[in-house]
Amino acid sequence: KAGVTQTPRYLIKTRGQQVTLSCSPISGHRSVSWYQQTPGQGLQFLFEYFSETQRNKGNFPGRFSGRQFSNSRSEMNVSTLELGDSALYLCASSFAGNPDQETQYFGPGTRLLVL
Amino acid sequence: AQSVTQLDSQVPVFEEAPVELRCNYSSSVSVYLFWYVQYPNQGLQLLLKYLSGSTLVKGINGFEAEFNKSQTSFPLRKPSVHISDTAEYFCAVSDGFNKFYFGSGTKLNVKP
Numbered sequence A: 001k002a003g004v005t006q007t008p009r010y011l012i013k014t015r016g017q018q019v020t021l022s023c024s025p026i027s028g029h030r031s032v033s034w035y036q037q038t039p040g041q042g043l044q045f046l047f048e049y050f051s052e053t054q055r056n057k058g059n060f061p062g063r064f065s066g067r068q069f070s071n072s073r074s075e076m077n078v079s080t081l082e083l084g085d086s087a088l089y090l091c092a093s094s095f096a097g098n099p100d101q102e103t104q105y106f107g108p109g110t111r112l113l114v115l
Numbered sequence B: 001a002q003s004v005t006q007l008d009s010q011v012p013v014f015e016e017a018p019v020e021l022r023c024n025y026s027s028s029v030s031v032y033l034f035w036y037v038q039y040p041n042q043g044l045q046l047l048l049k050y051l052s053g054s055t056l057v058k059g060i061n062g063f064e065a066e067f068n069k070s071q072t073s074f075p076l077r078k079p080s081v082h083i084s085d086t087a088e089y090f091c092a093v094s095d096g097f098n099k100f101y102f103g104s105g106t107k108l109n110v111k112p
Helices: none
Strands: A005-007 A010-013 A019-024 A031-038 A042-050 A053-057 A064-068 A074-078 A087-094 A110-114 B003-005 B010-014 B019-021 B024-026 B032-038 B044-050 B056-058 B064-066 B076-078 B087-094 B100-102 B106-111
Touching: A005 A087, A010 A019, A019 A087, A019 A110, A031 A074, A031 B100, A042 A064, A042 B087, A042 B100, A053 A064, A074 A087, B003 B087, B003 B100, B010 B019, B019 B106, B044 B056, B044 B064
Parallel strands: A010 A110, B010 B106
Antiparallel strands: A005 A019, A019 A074, A031 A042, A031 A087, A042 A053, A064 A074, A087 A110, B003 B024, B019 B076, B032 B044, B032 B087, B056 B064, B064 B076, B087 B100, B087 B106
16 A cells, blocks of 8 residues: 655745645545644644545734645645755544544655745 | 643663653643654654543553642653664644644763
8 A cells, every 4th residue: 555645845936936746545544634743843633635625724923824635645835935844744643533543644744845 | 722842852862771752742721641652654652642531641561640630740761771762753733633743853862
């Protein structure tokens, strides 16, 4: 079974641009969560989608948005990039939509550098 | 909101020695607790989780953790570490609403 895949793996953007990251969950998984990982702030929860609906959201500004498609693939978009958005963005999927009790499987991440 | 504290940012240890990585959380409600490991340039992998029942939880790669409700702690232990255990370890808590809070991580450096 293929694991969680994220594309692209690396990305360089400049301030003010926007970026879209993609996450393909494990086949059959319907819940996808996104996290931002930085050396200073550690891992922070961005949002979680289940069956194309955003069920939970972390404390990030509205520049961060996401969506989930009918095949459970998810995209995350960041508009008007700031230097502080440089981070590793991780996505995780789980099967039944109850990540608390199901195991979350993480992708390798997309490393975003904002110049 | 929940918060998770990992007091040690780095833990050096010799191979075959025991290790304990500390984790404390703040919560006034029941929580679910997790330990994840992250190897360089990889995502996170679940080591173990506590949902309910026995407070001693055994995970993969010989790791175990013990839930202590009165001290709101969930330390990760391994009786004998290997070089291959060198990685960063994250403690996480969920309050049951599909929202996870992670600690800042502890880098375990196993020396030969």
